Every structure is written in C-alpha cells, then in structure tokens.
Amino acid sequence: MAPATLRERARARGPATACVGAATTRNQPLSRSSVLRMSTLFLRTLREDPSDAEVASHRLLVRGGYIRRAAPGGYTWLPLGWIVYRNVERIVREEMDRAGFQEVHFPALLPREPYEISGRWTDYGENVFRLKDRRGNDFLLAPTHEEMFTLLVKDLYSSYKDLPLHIYQIQTKYRDEARPRAGLLRTREFVMKDSYSFDIDDAGLETSYEQHRQAYISTFNRLKLPFVMVSAVSGAMGGSASEEFLAPIDVGEDTFVRCSNCDYAANTEAVQVRPPDTVAFDGLPAARTEATPDTPTIETLVDLVNSRADLRHPDRDWTAADTLKNLVVKLKHPDGTFSALAIGLPGDREVDLKRVEAQVGPAEVVAFEPVDFAQYPSLVKGYIGPGALGENNASGIRYLVDPRVVDGTAWITGADQTGRHVLHLTMGRDFTPDGVIEAAEIHGGDPCPKCGHALEIARGIEIGHIFQLGRRYAKALGLTVLDQNGKTQTVTMGSYGIGVSRAVAAIAETVVDDKGLCWPREISPADVHIVITGKPSEPTGPKAEELAAQLEAAGLRVLLDDRVGTSPGIKFNDAELLGVPTIVVVGKGLANGTIEVKDRKTGVRTDVAVDDIVAHLVDVCRA
C-alpha cells in the first residue's frame, strides 16, 4: 500500500544508508555520510536574478545559494559557497607549502604603533578601519601586514644564516572601501593570502621574488584561472619591481595593455612611454608668440594655425599632437598639506589620473580650483605655458612633462598671456622642465615600449600582486641581521598577495554560461551532482542512493538531489545553475539499465550501463 502523503513517501524512500535514530521528518539528518543532500542542504536557489547584482559572478553566486550579502561590502558564505571557498583556500595553501613557504597567522586587530612607525597609519588614509579600545588606545583592522611580519622576524632572527625566509598567512583583511562593488570582487572584508620574503641582499630578493612568481603561476594554473602577468606600480606598499596577475575579464577594474607582437604587458599605470629621438637644434625655427583669438580649445587652436597662411606648417597640417597642453593639479599629501604640480603633455592626449597618482603616491591628485589660481598670478587660465612653469620660473610650480617631450621637439603652447600662443617653442632650447612624468592616457594602438608594435587595451581582475619591497619596512622597523663579517645589514623584503575570496568570484566569472556556473572540478562543491527523476514509487530513488554511497566509497564527492515532489525541470535547472561539472541523472533510462551522465560544460550526454556507472564516473572525475 502506497504511503498516504508526500512526506510519508519521502520517509519511505529514505536513504540507502542506515537511518539513524527515530523516524524524523527529514531524510537523514543524523547520517554520517558526507553526501550532500538537496533535501536538507541549507540552500535556496533563486529563480530570478537578484536586482542588486550586475556582474555575472555576483548574480550567479547569489542565485545559486553560495553567498548572501550580510553587510555593506560583506558576504556570508552558505554551505556550498563555503565548500568552494575552502577548496580555493586549500589549493592556495598547498601551493604555498609546496614552494617551501611556511604558514603563520596574525591577528587582524592590531595596535597603531607599528603602522605609526612605518608611516602608514597616515599614508593609508581613509581606507583603514580604525578603532579604540576601552582605554582610548588606537587600533586598526589590518588592511595588510607588512609591519607585523617585519616585526615578527626582527623578534626572532638576527643572523644572515637564518635567511632567506618565506612566511605567509591566509587572513581576513579589512579596507574601508569607499565603494564596495560587484559582490565578492570588491568587499571591505576579504581574505588575502599574503607572503613575505626576507633576504640579506638584492640577489637573494631576486631569487625569492622569482620563487614566488613561479608559485603563483602554478597556483593560478591549478585554480584554472586564466591570467596575464603585467608590470605594475607598487602603490601604497612602497617598493620597486612589481607585477600583477590579472584575470582578463571585462568586469575587472584594472586596465592593462599588452603587445600584439612581443610579450610586453603592463598595467596602464605602469606603462613607460618610449621617448622619441632627440632633435638637433640647428636650423629649427625660432619661437614666436602670436595672437590667437578665440582659441579656447586645442581643436580651435589647431584650426586657427592651419588656416592662417603666416602660421601654417611648411610641409603638413598641424595636429593636436603638435600642441603642448599644460595643466595644473594639486597634490594632497597624507599629512593634509597641498602642493601644486604642473603637467605638460601633447594636446592629443588626456591626462590619466590613475597614472599620475601611481607616480606621486601616496599623495592624491585633486582639482586645481579657481581660488588656487588667485595664488599664482603668473598663471593665465587657458594660456598656461612653460614660460611660467617650473621651479625656477614665475610660478615656482614644479613642472613635469610627458616623455614624448624631448630635446629639440617643438610645440605650440600657451604664451602665458590671454589670447596668445607660442609656436616653435623648443624643448631644451626655449624651456626646461623639472622632470618627466607618465601622465598621458594610453591609447589602443600606441607603440609598444619594448618592440614598437601596436598595444591593445584590455580589462582584468587583479588576483595576485608580487612586489620587491626592498628595505623600506626593514629600515623603518629596524629589521637587521649580522652578515658573515659580523656587520649589521638591513634585510630586504618582498611581499606577495593573492586575493583568495576574490579568486572565487574571478573563477566564477570565467566559467559562467547562460545556464549558470561550471566549476573546475577541484573547486566544485562536489564531483558529481546526482538528479533523481521519476515517481516516488519508481526504483530511481533507491538506485540513486545506492550509487551515491558507492561513489562516496570510491572517494568522490557527491551532491544528491533527493528532493521529493520537485519537478524534474527544477532539478535540471538547479543542477546547471549550481555548476557541479558532472551531472548524473537516474531516471527514465533505468528501465533499460542505463544512467545518464551529462558534462556540465559541453552539455554532452552519455547513457552508461548501470553496471559500469561507478567505474565510468570515477574515470571521468579522475581524468
């Protein structure tokens, strides 16, 4: 006699493994099996996209019940998400350990002092979460741990014999981001694996850096995360050589260039424009100042000089690239003071503030206001020229120019008088700036600094960053060791980070399709997702239970959709949304002795004989 209600039927079906204890209303809450059961999993998939999620990883991780937003810039990991997160973390840890790095673990809550000494209590600015203890002492939630690692090594080591040393941690970091966004891609609390290397000399640092580079390459390969290694600038961390690992994905926040011909790739902030050859001054026309009425823009200026016979270029038309645009910005320094900076660049280029800030950091670039002009009477708005700029000229404002401005290049530029411009103003002969700055926007098609072929521009998610920090922190915090000669040496350091929680989102980004996620096997919450279809009275349920137990015994991780009364369409769609790489359907085919195996990624379905199914799946999953 068939059980009367759905619930009784569910109970009647039960798991193949022994049901422990008294009858319950759930299928198997007390079973020791590690099979994940959809009937009891703390999971709710969403039929529709959440309205606040824009990027694919955010949308699908929420829809698939992997994460829930808990706070501005903070997410809760649900059971499936936490499994995925831990898989990623485990891979990172295993790769670090394999490289011979040793894991330690610091507090995230730290006192002010170390950061005060390194200068970052102020340099890090608003991005640090600061708090006070009951006595009013300052603390912070660590945004990164250079200081603590440095102090720890100082605490324990004092000989060159102890070096090199590589230590790392996997830690929750806190940054008070002005704008968290895109789900896990930019949060205020996130997990980072940060490593530090300690060496006695520069050659050692080079070696340590290279070791980390290799460890990162194998880590990202194992995470199945496509990446591009780009030259970078080191920002607030300080230091010299630095490379970023970017997953080339359009929703990423980093813009980078890569050469269409050679292996050059760089963050746009780090691109160094190759200067043209200098030109001898002999025979170059003398500079001349001309009235140029009604030329408020570069465009109108170029039109005017091209249309006036007396100003025309002898061989060709003038273009915006012949003009030298000068603009003034203010630098806001971490201590709250301001200074002015003038930038000169070809008129066909806009200023890329990110590039500027990468070079003036930790100062921030802010707009030069009309009130600021009042302080510099020699600056004529709209007609600022090299004549007024520079530390030795009227304004005294530091003047840096684009690398394309080399000796012998001639420019049309402001004459520091309203309505007047200078033509043929020649660098090195008529003016001398205080230095060079990479401020100009990089355009697709610009020449590669290495080989001269065209650059292309792409976007990426920063998943890793490696730096040669040098001695900045060791010096500030007094980390020294004695060398072979008994002489005190300041240790040189490297710092290396992987965004672990961000990597989960980056991986998700790279594996989405129109149906949902599709995890790399090692990261997936399970190896196989078994879907049971058919009426509860059919043998598909018990057969699937048996299969799940066999697969588990064979070492596979199983997610079993044992929900009763859920229509097959929902189960199929959920399976595709969740993205376990192998989907197994125990259903119709069973009558003919087959079970269907579907590859999530390719969609290819194979009917496999019941007798062969376990061996087949073990093969598929071990492949």
Next chain:
RNA sequence: CGGGGUGUAGCGCAGCUUGGUAGCGCGCCACGUUCGGGACGUGGAGGCCCCGGGUUCGAAUCCCGGCACCCCGACCA
C-alpha cells in the same frame, strides 16, 4: 567624495502622477493530482510600504530631512 538610479511580503515587481480596504507572479504551509526541462487544483500564512519629521479628517502616495543599496566616476587584493 561627485553624478545617476532604486528602496513596497523570502525573491522579482505593480500601485505613487490624481491621498481613502496594500496588490501581482514566484517561493512558503495544508490536502489531492502530476512526475525527463522552472506542473495543476482548492484552501492558507506572511507587510513598521527604508527611517524621522511635517501637511491632512486620512499618507505607500504630497512636503522637508536623513539612511541604505545599485551603477558610473574618484580610490584599492
């Protein structure tokens, strides 16, 4: 921190212009039917309409002030 958008049931949304019983779809609960691609019927539960002031006999709706979220900039793993 600038610009734009949105806050109404767990989720997705309508209602607001023109003030008067808070609605729809999905999900959830109960019973029955159904069982290979987001099934059906019947009956239910669930709301500080973001918060605080104001106008009004009466406010989800109008006014003022906040806050939150999302997107684009600015800033960063």
